[in-house]
Amino acid sequence: MLAIYKFLSVLLLPFLPFLLKKRVKKGKEDPTRYTEKLGKDYKPFNNEGKKVIWFFAASVGESLSVLPLINKLCEDGCKVVLSTGTLTSANLLGQKLPQGAVHVFNPVDNPVIIKRFLNHFKPDTFVLVEEEFWPNLVQMATKYCKKSYFLNAKFSEKSAAKWLKYKKVFIFLLKCFDKNIMASSTATEKMLESIGVACQPITSLKYYTINSFQPQNPVLNVAEGVNLDAKNTILALSTHAGEEDIVLSAFVQARKKLAKTFLFLMPRHPHRLADVIASVKKTGLKYALMSANDVIDEETAILIADKLGLVANFLLISKVVFVAGSLVDGIGGHNILEPACFGKPTITGPYNENFENIVSNMVNDGAIVKLKPASPEQMSDELSMKFVTIFQNTTLYKELGKNAKNHVDKRMQDLNKICNQINSH
Secondary structure (H helix, E strand, O other), X not given: OHHHHHHHHHHOHHHHHHHHHHHXXXXXXXXXXXXXXXXXXXXXXXXXXXXXXXXXXXXXXXXXXXXXXXXXXXXXXXXEEEEEOOHHHHHHHHHHOOOOEEEEEOOOOXXXXXHHHHHHHOOOEEEEEOOOOOHHHHHHHHHHOOXXXXXXXXXXXXXXXXXXXXXXXXXXXXXXXXXXXXEOOHHHHHHHHHOXXXXXXXXXXXXXXXXXXXXXXXXXXXXXXOOHHHOEEEEEEEEOOOOHHHHHHHHHHHHHHOOOEEEEEEEOOHHHHHHHHHHXXXXXXXXXXXHHOOOEOOOEEEEEOOOOOOHHHHHHHOOEEEEOOOOOOOOOOXXXXXXXXXXXXXXXXXXXXHHHHHHHHHHHOOOOEEOOOOOHHHHHHHHHHHHHHHHHOHHHHHHHHHHHHHHHHHHOOOHXXXXXXXXXX
């Protein structure tokens, strides 16, 4: 099967430039850098005689989860190549990578292209982050590099079921790595145990992201006399299609009981802005658009925070956080540890497959509020009730924030343990 896959991917090589150009026209690729995905037009790379470590990640979340590791490895004298697949991750990581690290776009899973990448950057160590699992990539990179790691390995139940249909191929690819370093996940543990693949369990890399937070208050155009600090500020973080209406309905209901409530609405994908604005307009409340530098006056109830890279900044000024990606089944939830690092009372929806163990442990620690699966209307009602209860109950407000921070602090591990493994000869 792997041979057939490799053969078909080689046949597709002549068509890849055309397909990528179509994506450029649709705004899905960088018009000046899309050829990096073809293994071409890289900037000159000098390893300066240092060890080169290649981190291969899919998107923003995976990239940010390894940023503390990259910082530490660069401090230890390594050169790091971080490759990601999306425009969003490229724009964000370009601002955050330390000296000694470079960003490039992921090579397409084609033997010719991957060989170009390897010959240009000459990595000594290959680190695959989370679940972006491509057959040609895994075979070639693990064979070329002296050491290879599958880091923060995790598979949802759906993903595990998909891979287990090709059990022999899956086991072969997993055993290409020198070590599989697994984030604690019930589904992943059961699946890998069932097929006899050894893993080294670690605390989720998400816990390390606190080390990369250096936020400042976001620059907002606030009218004279308006004090956001005096309001009950809610941050709806990383909302998706189908979620804004639920959150906004809950917010409108909460405002009827708490008049000074203010919403920072942060959509996960800014290209959905038109749809987000349409949902906000249905509330009848006055809103401001951050990207337009709209003035926030006393009548403004909602700020649409449609700029990238400001999650930590808004966590700093928000009092209660709702982490989205969790109200609609199939998304899997987003990083609920980010607000916990700031000691913020946090609410999440019922669907958190990507953070299954973490959410369960936080619920047990009294560190997060989790909604029950229900209809959109019922979830909106419950979310509204939670907003009101948390703001009105000072003791509960303080306990949720304190428990969240304690939960993160107790699980912080020494980065040196993983860095030393990755940096080993």
